[in-house]
Amino acid sequence: MSYVNVTGLARRFGGTTVFENVGFSLDKGEFVTLLGPSGCGKSTLLRCLAGLSRPDAGRIVVAGDDITDSVPQRRGIGMVFQNYALFPTMTVAANIGFGLRMQRLPADDIERKLATVIDLVELRGKESHYPHQLSGGQRQRVALARALVVEPRILLLDEPLSALDARIRANLREQIRDIQRRLDLTTLFVTHDQEEAMILSDRIFVMDKGKIVQADAAETVYTQPATEFVARFMGSCNLLDAAACTRLFGHGIDGHLAIRPESIELLAAAEAGADDLPATIRQHQLLGNVIRYQVESRGTVLLVDRLNRGRDDLLPRGSEVGLRIRREDMREVG
Amino acid sequence: MSYVNVTGLARRFGGTTVFENVGFSLDKGEFVTLLGPSGCGKSTLLRCLAGLSRPDAGRIVVAGDDITDSVPQRRGIGMVFQNYALFPTMTVAANIGFGLRMQRLPADDIERKLATVIDLVELRGKESHYPHQLSGGQRQRVALARALVVEPRILLLDEPLSALDARIRANLREQIRDIQRRLDLTTLFVTHDQEEAMILSDRIFVMDKGKIVQADAAETVYTQPATEFVARFMGSCNLLDAAACTRLFGHGIDGHLAIRPESIELLAAAEAGADDLPATIRQHQLLGNVIRYQVESRGTVLLVDRLNRGRDDLLPRGSEVGLRIRREDMREVG
């Protein structure tokens, strides 16, 4: 039996369906990312779990306890918002202690818990600052501490990093994951950033148009996308239709064939064997640590990624090369 | 003689110096990116070129013509702003034609030029729309057309893509580069995004604290960073101090040694030769097309990038490996 069980959840606004028949379960201590483009319904799903939006159908069970109709106050769910949602007229300490004061805990319990969580998020010394005196990263750490200090059963994170700079985002990402592991906290993280999802998650739920289209470990979602949408959304992908397949491999398929650019090996024409595809370099783009080649083979242009190992390694435009693609790196998608 | 020559340019606000003694030249038709973190002075430099900010010292010469003291109206410089700066009460056609009307061209000249540029930026059919009816990408194309139609001698782009979504950004990026090549337009592009800079530019000027610290082709800036700042700013980098160098290679250095994660080769322990470093895998992170390993060798943790080629290829935590680093991929930086 899983820690969190969601079954048949649906939410409609007026005439339009945001999502329908959504079901999943989370294990205790699992870090799961809900990944999808904006407007796919992921935030609304999160709000339904928190009780901030009422589902039109379905059940939400946490630790054997049906909370579908509970008020947000009694769900034991913590949430961190994209825009921090800190209380502007309260100090850092007052913000973090708000939930404890609502529980009417004795003052020294509050003090003790505050001290622990402030150390956890490394905000010692900032207790009497106001939110507007903090940087974006510090604010989000206050919001995290405020959600953690009441010891929620589930932590929901609604794009908590998207308002931050790249460098701070990377740091805070690590910190969140680290704290989550230490507290063994069941966490559902919402984002539209596939890199963030892959780095952080035990499992990724990919959402598209109100449906969870794939729910797997990060590696699996990336290397074995269930649908064309997933293949496209998770990084770059060569998607070949039946005609291109026939030209390249001599047999057609239903749907599309997905091949990741980094799984194709570029060989010098001399090294290429009978099973390899003959091809010509058309263009290259320096992406930083990776060079992305556009390679044409039998009338189809494929993207091929190669590590950037200096000038001598670069294949000039027009070079004749061989492409080696392993059978297990090709994947048929719907 | 270059097309654009800037010498000894300086700008101060009150007591603080934004930049000082900045000099560079651009060739006709060159696409150059001014890359740097926010606050490094790159936007102010652009505004000085446009005549929107007055330099305190220095000269700006375009095609042999000293424009340092010209008003913006007479510089023949086009500019695209981050926030589009479209005229909200004018249609797309009126926005684009604004500069032509200021030149008091005859109506059919205006018509003809409008038609050409509207085709160029693929906005046919949107002529009578207002800016608020367009998407972000369309708005920026209108802004681009408005700057292009008056046939400027230099085109300045001030972070034109940073307000756009990732997908639209990639498309518009290609389109700008394509148009710039077709018109052979001398272009100075300002951004804080190193990937954007590398993909687009003939040359990159890296700016740090009011100085141009490196001005080279994208590949050179990436593989041969002139300073520690450049090495850090252009993607991930292993930066080793003298102590780490001595431990790893037996000899110290002045400053730091920069080694890109993708230039280090990971070998099975058996394959490693005497020149390779013995190392242990500590952790790995799936970044999408690349897997980033944290590898420890002789007490130093190094990042090593490898293409993501499926599960079998993955090196588990604790594996003993060899690291092969070519001499030419190590670079001493100040």
Add this chain to the structure above:
Amino acid sequence: MRADLYHRLVVAALVALLAVPVLATLAYSLAGNWGATILPDSFSVRWYLQLWHDPRFLSAFGHSLLISVATLLLSTLVIVPAVFVVFYRFPALDRTMNLLILLPFAVPPVVSSVGLLQLYADGPLPLVGTPWILIGCYFTIALPFMYRTLADSLRGMNLHDLMDAAHLLGASTPRAFLLVVAPNLRTGLMASLFLSFSFLLGEFVFANILVGTRYETLQVYLYSVRMTSGHFTSAIVMSYFVFTLVLTWFATRLGKQESQA
């Protein structure tokens, strides 16, 4: 659900508080006779006819319109360039302006008109008793409305980027202002003009103390007839109310057209 009901009640109470007097006045103005009964005995429009045929009323109305329109013309000519200059060249002045425009608002009309009476009753500028002094006064009343609204409009656009873009495309500062900035101010300007207009049309204290019957305005007239028949004054109230409603509706419609254009 109980919380919801409470919320609805608060809102309903607020609306009723504002609507009841209007409805009662309407009934009274249309009543031919209203004795001891709860509802009037008969209805008639004769109070309205009487009002709209009174030449003194019509001339006072004309005076008021003239003064208000003149004031608003003057204000527009002064304030539109001034607010542009403040925002484009001296943005630091905006704080000062925000305090300054509160002053004529905070000093009550009775007090400042008494002050003005001292200054302009005779001496080099004997303006008291002429419409000119009202136009000057009303200018300071219209100033806060117009400055605030126009300042909001300017704050809402990227003034500097728009001006920079226009400059780079070859426009001089005045042309850039006229072609790029001014059209953006139109909606805000219209809204503040309508608001100022209805406020000026309703101004009594300055008009009464500074000019009085020497150039009778609408409010001075209305004040002087306030003790005649209650039905007649109710007709005045309702006429005014309808006039205001029409103005407001017109202003709203104009605003909508703008935002669709």
Add this chain to the structure above:
Amino acid sequence: MRADLYHRLVVAALVALLAVPVLATLAYSLAGNWGATILPDSFSVRWYLQLWHDPRFLSAFGHSLLISVATLLLSTLVIVPAVFVVFYRFPALDRTMNLLILLPFAVPPVVSSVGLLQLYADGPLPLVGTPWILIGCYFTIALPFMYRTLADSLRGMNLHDLMDAAHLLGASTPRAFLLVVAPNLRTGLMASLFLSFSFLLGEFVFANILVGTRYETLQVYLYSVRMTSGHFTSAIVMSYFVFTLVLTWFATRLGKQESQA
């Protein structure tokens, strides 16, 4: 540079336009005697002493303070919850409210007070002549100021996210409002209270028509003494002006403290 000079002139002219009458009045109020000379012959503060020892003035001032403070208390109690309800539960109502609050502002005081005179002179609620009718009236005057300012404050915060965060941390809606939202409204509330206060203190038409000398307020008193010595009335004007300045300064300081806290 020439453009700059022009800009500076426009601004200077605007400031002068507002400052000159104030300075002239100050000089007049301090003049012991002012004959045919350009500057007065002597200076004295006797007009100020006379004003501040007049028991009728002091009682009128007291009445005004009482009515204004009562109005503002009532307004705060009604409007603060109402505006929260509008923004939190019925955001669509904000448009309606924005029109509604303009009505009492657009119908001129003479007209509406004449209307109210009909309604409340006798009948079931004979309020005319009592301070109660003024409190009711002034409530509708304070409403627009307070609603607008509070609405701006609410628009400026993430009301729904803040309420959601507070709910998830265990707070009920009333507690979340009191602990999280209300403290954010304090600055805006204070500013609008000060503005309303100085406006209400300066209100004349309603006070004069609806209550008159039966419960004399400050403005009615000032109006009745407007024809006595010009120096005396100048002293009134300057006293009032200083009072307003002090209030404004106080309000600004309070606002600053808030934003630093």
